[in-house]
Each structure stands twice: as structure tokens, then as C-alpha cells.
Amino acid sequence: MKNLSHYSLILLVTVTAACAGSGQKATETEKTQSTFTGAKGEVKLMTLDPGHFHAALVQKTMYEQVDPTVFVYAPEGSDLQDHLARIDGFNTREMDPTSWVEKVYTGADYLDKMLAEKPGNVMMVSGNNAKKTEYIKAAADAGIHIFADKPxxxxxxxxxLLEQAFQSAAANGVLLYDIMTERHEITTIIQxxxxxxxxxxxxLQEGTxxxxAITKESVHHIFKYVAGNPLKRPDWFFDTEQQGExxxxxxxxxxxxxQWEAFPEQPLQKSDVEMLKASRWPTEMTLDQFKKVTQLDDFPTFLQKDIVDGKLHYFCNGEFTYKLKGKYAKVSVIWNFEAPEGTGDTHYSIMRGSLCDVVIKQGAEENYLPTVYIRATIDEGLETFEGGLSKAINQDIATMYPGLKLVKLEDKLWTVEIPNQYKVGHEAHFGQVTEKYLRYLKWGKLPEWEVPNMITKYYTTTKALEVAKQ
Structure with missing residues (x-):
């Protein structure tokens, strides 16, 4: 028999029994029509199986349009408790505390229970990626809006299966959207x-x-601090069959x-992608490092397949080169265990134009803060070029982001001085993406290019893995 309802109300991270589930099954009309108006509290969140800290970061701030009661459906375990602890940390912080009330169902049938009860109208999912696509498809089939962490x-x-989920979402009139925080990074916006x-x-050059023509490289760290606390990662995070490579x-x-920079607001198709080469390699972790980041005493059984000479071989690194609508592009991601003192995750990017390269660097020279550089690639007409660049930064883009200032470093090289108010950081971007999704719910649709470009994006990444494994 399926486990009977056993909701819990989470206050101060303590799970106390509450009444059985509320919420009625949505009517067919509710499944296929957008009823959002932007009214206070009309968006009711359901968090499904939160296993990644991104699930909590969506709730780091409150939103007028979102009801403070959030319904959580998840299996019992440390993933759930860690999630609730993060929410409690937001609720009890001294500055600008939140006021979320988490109602939790922990039966083994948590997915079926959520689909049957539907106390909310938007499902937020961020956790074990082995099940995530199935969760997304089930919610789309049930007429539930979906706000999903990547991947x-x-x-x-x-x-x-994801392609089928998008088809189902369209048929049922619901918005399926992934959380692309990096679109809100000010240096990327300027680029x-x-x-x-x-x-x-x-x-944009064709490149070679x-x-x-465009390169994106990032370096991440397995052990880091989130919301001021050491990040505890679940053991399954290190299993590529669950987390993904x-x-x-x-x-x-x-x-x-x-896609967003090279072809802004343009719908892209799978046929626009030509994968040229791809590779993957592991980061080796000692048991002591594994203990530090998971707070577990040993490698779990499901990771034994990845243990070589006592070290965990975690395939978290990869790169690939491909063509997108005829333009060469390269992507690279590297995971080190821990950043040296005073440093952090880094990002490098270059867009090559026929007049200049626009570059983002985040290394030691930049004090590990993302910085924009403009490097002219022409020898004639530099005075005219500089005038146009000054207007673009100091007037046009500064209309959207007041305070931006162009600074000349040397002949043919400039940087952009960015006020601190725009350097909000990765965690704050979750709130910005959520606000955008709330606007889309009110409009009742996503921009026309978003869905085809999400499909093209995941085709690209999964194709890269397929090629790398050949």
C-alpha cells in the first residue's frame, strides 16, 4: 500500500506533524489556461525532491507574487533536512529574514502524491539529475508549470524524454523553464x-x-561556501549516473x-549544431577530501566503480568544440577540489568581432573578479572606433545600467568600470531569474525563442557527451 499522507510543518528546521494534505486536483480548464494576473500570493510553489542547494537559493528572497507556504514532496533523508536547514537559515537571519512556511510530505510515493494533490501550481525541481527529466515530464503531463534547475x-x-516534456507542456498550456542565472551576470550582459x-x-567572426568565434571556459570548485556556510554536497553528487558528467x-x-549572445532572440534548431570534437577527464579525490565535502566516513557502495588506487575518479571535466549556424564555438569546464585562499570560481570568455574582441577575464590580475576588456583588432579608424565605443558604454548601455564607465588602458585596449551595485553574485541571480519567470507566468507564455533554444541547448550538451565517450 502507498504510504498515507504525513505532511509536516517545518519551523526552525524541526519537523512536526501537521494535518493531512490540502489542495484539490486541478480541473481540465486550469490545466490548459494561464490564470496568473500578478496578484499577491497567486503563485504557489511545490518543491520536489530537493537535493541541490540551488533549490533553496530560489527562496533566499521573498516575492510578492509567491505564497509564503511552500509544499515540499520528497523522500526522507539528509537531502531534505539540508534543504530545510537552508530555508530556516534564510528565515532566521538577522538582515531581511524571509518568512517561508514549508509543508512537507515524506512518503515513498512523494511524486504520485504531489501529482494527485496539487496544492500548488508551479513545481520547482533541483536535485538528483537521474530522476529530474522524469519529474519534469510527469509534471508537464499533469498540467503543472515547471521551474527547473539545470541540467x-x-x-x-x-x-x-525532455523533448516529449516540452510537447506535453505546450499541449497543457504550462511553462517549462530552466534557471539560467548567468544571463544576469553584468559582465556577460555588457559583452x-x-x-x-x-x-x-x-x-561575429566565423572563427576556426x-x-x-566565441569561447566560454569556467573553473569551479567542489568544496565552497554558500550563504556563508561550508557547502555540504550529497554523496550522489559524485556519481555521474545520478548527477551527470x-x-x-x-x-x-x-x-x-x-546561444544568447551570438544569436540573441533568434530561435535555434538541432540542425544548427555540428559537434566537431569533445573530451572528458576526471578530477581525483582522496577519501579525506570526500569526507570534508560530504561529512561521510567512507565512499558509498555506488561509487566503488569509480575508485582507482583509493581515489575517487569523478568525471566532472570536459570540453567540446562545435559549430552553431556556421560559427565555431568552444566550451570548457574544469572542477578543482578547492579554490586557493582569496580566490573562487572563475570564468573566461571571448567574442571575436570583425572590429574588436570583447573578453571577460577573472584571474589573479583581476583579483578574481570578472572584468570586461575590449581589444580593437583594427589598425585604421581607431579614433572613430573609440568614439563609438565610448557612446555604447557611457551612454547607450549606461541607460540600462547607470554608472558604467569606459576606461582606456592602452592603445587599442579598454575596460569597463562597473559599479558595485551590479556585482550581486551568483546566489542573487536565482532571485533575478525567478522574478523573470514570474513575469512570464503573468504573460502566459515564454518568448518564442526560449523553448527551441532550450531544446537546442540540451541537444548540444548531450551530443557532446556522446561524442566524448566514443
Missing amino acids: MAINTGDFA RELSKVPEVFGV PDEP GIVDVTTHLVDLI
């Missing part, structure tokens, strides 16, 4: 906006395999940015 697919089989100014950038995980952001 939504970690292999070609998942990708095929994109400059690439749209012909007088400054010219046109060795010098792609690095080549299909963080690269989701990088492929998304390539």
Missing part, C-alpha cells in the same frame, strides 16, 4: 550588448577550431550563453 537532461535518453553594436563590434552540467550555462 534538465544528462544523456541522450533524457534528452528524448552581449557590445556585440550587438555594429559600429563597435562589427560582425583553434580560434573559435561535467560536460553536461555546468556546460549548460556556457552553451546557453553562447
Whole structure:
């Protein structure tokens, strides 16, 4: 028999028994029509099986449109308790505390229970990626809006199911959207906006395999701090059959940015992608390192397949080169265990135009803060070029982001001075993406290019994994 309802109300991280589930099954009309108006509390969140800290970061801030009561459906275990502890940390912090009330169902039939009861109208999912695509498809079939952490697919089989989920979402009138936080990073925004100014950038070059038209590289760290606390990662995070390999995980952001910058607001198709080469390699972790980040005493049984000479071989690194609508692009992701003191995750990007390169660096020279550089690639007409660049930064883009200032470093090289108010950081971007999704719910649709580009994005990442394994 299925476990009977045993909701719990989470206050101060303590799970106390509450009444059985509320919420009625949605009518067929509710499944196929958008009823959002932007009214206070009309969006009711359901969090499904939260196993990644991103699930909590969506709730780091409150939203007028979102009801403070959130319904959580998940199996019992440390993933759930860690999630609730993070929410409690937001609720009890001294500055600008949140006021979320988490109602939790922990039966083994948590997915079926959520689909049957539907106390909310938007499902937020961020956790074990082995099940995520199935969760997404089930919610789309049930007429539930879906706000999903990346990646939504970690292999070609998942990708095929994800395509079906998008078809179901369209048929049922619900919005399926993934959380692309990096679109809200100010340096990336500046890079994109400059690439749209012909007088400054010219046109995006075709590039070559060795010098792609656009490159995105990122370095991440397994052990880090989130919301001021050491991040505890679940053991399954290190199983690529559950988390996915690095080549299909963080690269989701990088492929998304390539599409978003090189072909802004343009619908893309799978046929626009030509995968040229791809590779993958592991980061080796000692048992002591594994203990530090998981707080477990030993490698679990399901990771024994990846233990070589006492070390865990975690395939979290990868890179691939491909062509997108004829333009060469390269993506690379590297995971080190821990960043040196005073450093952190880094990002490098270059867009090559016919007049200049727009580059983002985040290394020691930049004090590990993302910094935009504009490097002219022409020898004649530099005075005119500089005038156009000054107008683009100091006037046009500064209209959207007041305070931006162009600074000349040397002949043919400039940087952009960015006020601190725009350097909000990765965690704050979750709130920004959520606000955007709430606007889409009110409009009742996503921009026309978003769905085809999400499909193209996950085709690209899963195809890269397929090629890397050949």
C-alpha cells in the first residue's frame, strides 16, 4: 500500500506533524489556461525532491507574487533536512529574514502524491539529475508549470524524454523553464550588448577550431561556501549516473550563453549544431577530501566503480568544440577540489568581432573578479572606433545600467568600470531569474525563442557527451 499522507510543518528546521494534505486536483480548464494576473500570493510553489542547494537559493528572497507556504514532496533523508536547514537559515537571519512556511510530505510515493494533490501550481525541481527529466515530464503531463534547475537532461535518453516534456507542456498550456542565472551576470550582459553594436563590434567572426568565434571556459570548485556556510554536497553528487558528467552540467550555462549572445532572440534548431570534437577527464579525490565535502566516513557502495588506487575518479571535466549556424564555438569546464585562499570560481570568455574582441577575464590580475576588456583588432579608424565605443558604454548601455564607465588602458585596449551595485553574485541571480519567470507566468507564455533554444541547448550538451565517450 502507498504510504498515507504525513505532511509536516517545518519551523526552525524541526519537523512536526501537521494535518493531512490540502489542495484539490486541478480541473481540465486550469490545466490548459494561464490564470496568473500578478496578484499577491497567486503563485504557489511545490518543491520536489530537493537535493541541490540551488533549490533553496530560489527562496533566499521573498516575492510578492509567491505564497509564503511552500509544499515540499520528497523522500526522507539528509537531502531534505539540508534543504530545510537552508530555508530556516534564510528565515532566521538577522538582515531581511524571509518568512517561508514549508509543508512537507515524506512518503515513498512523494511524486504520485504531489501529482494527485496539487496544492500548488508551479513545481520547482533541483536535485538528483537521474530522476529530474522524469519529474519534469510527469509534471508537464499533469498540467503543472515547471521551474527547473539545470541540467534538465544528462544523456541522450533524457534528452528524448525532455523533448516529449516540452510537447506535453505546450499541449497543457504550462511553462517549462530552466534557471539560467548567468544571463544576469553584468559582465556577460555588457559583452552581449557590445556585440550587438555594429559600429563597435562589427560582425561575429566565423572563427576556426583553434580560434573559435566565441569561447566560454569556467573553473569551479567542489568544496565552497554558500550563504556563508561550508557547502555540504550529497554523496550522489559524485556519481555521474545520478548527477551527470561535467560536460553536461555546468556546460549548460556556457552553451546557453553562447546561444544568447551570438544569436540573441533568434530561435535555434538541432540542425544548427555540428559537434566537431569533445573530451572528458576526471578530477581525483582522496577519501579525506570526500569526507570534508560530504561529512561521510567512507565512499558509498555506488561509487566503488569509480575508485582507482583509493581515489575517487569523478568525471566532472570536459570540453567540446562545435559549430552553431556556421560559427565555431568552444566550451570548457574544469572542477578543482578547492579554490586557493582569496580566490573562487572563475570564468573566461571571448567574442571575436570583425572590429574588436570583447573578453571577460577573472584571474589573479583581476583579483578574481570578472572584468570586461575590449581589444580593437583594427589598425585604421581607431579614433572613430573609440568614439563609438565610448557612446555604447557611457551612454547607450549606461541607460540600462547607470554608472558604467569606459576606461582606456592602452592603445587599442579598454575596460569597463562597473559599479558595485551590479556585482550581486551568483546566489542573487536565482532571485533575478525567478522574478523573470514570474513575469512570464503573468504573460502566459515564454518568448518564442526560449523553448527551441532550450531544446537546442540540451541537444548540444548531450551530443557532446556522446561524442566524448566514443
